[in-house]
Amino acid sequence: DTAVSQTPKYLVTQMGNDKSIKCEQNLGHDTMYWYKQDSKKFLKIMFSYNNKELIINETVPNRFSPKSPDKAHLNLHINSLELGDSAVYFCASSLRGDSYEQYFGPGTRLTVT
């Protein structure tokens, strides 16, 4: 069974479109994260949710809106996509008390043309 899953794995879209990436974890964790990995492999946290509440919100354009319908899911919606949004987006999860041990999904490669 996949612990942290993301869909889609690949996403190619044009500038100006709106798209969503979904994430689900079956580990019973209470905290979920979104990270962005750029072309140079630099990995930076974007958001973190604990029990459906936003706890970390880094300096991210407000075109990015996370949504957590329950503690097993954290989706990322992106409005008005720009070329610079092209990256690999990783979802991760952990227990709040062990937030350093995060389990990552396989990533979603977003390409904006």
Place this chain on the structure above:
Amino acid sequence: GDSVTQMEGPVTLSEEAFLTINCTYTATGYPSLFWYVQYPGEGLQLLLKATKADDKGSNKGFEATYRKETTSFHLEKGSVQVSDSAVYFCALYNTDKLIFGTGTRLQVFP
């Protein structure tokens, strides 16, 4: 702010060679330190950790020692295998956030 600096890759080695990947950090307080590994096409996995000065983390033949005096956490392995080929990320945990280095790609050839 807090940051992690890793050596640039790729690191290219023959099988059974000795591996060192350097990592230094800048942080306020006393962070915990980690190495994560990313195999091709997969997400990151925790490889090892150290939570205080002089702790040694180890797993799968990899080791790293938390050196507070040099603010370093270098990753070592005595004899690498082709299956160790991956991207290795040094990270620190402080104030509820994991902060990653830029990653070092390791390529091991038979």
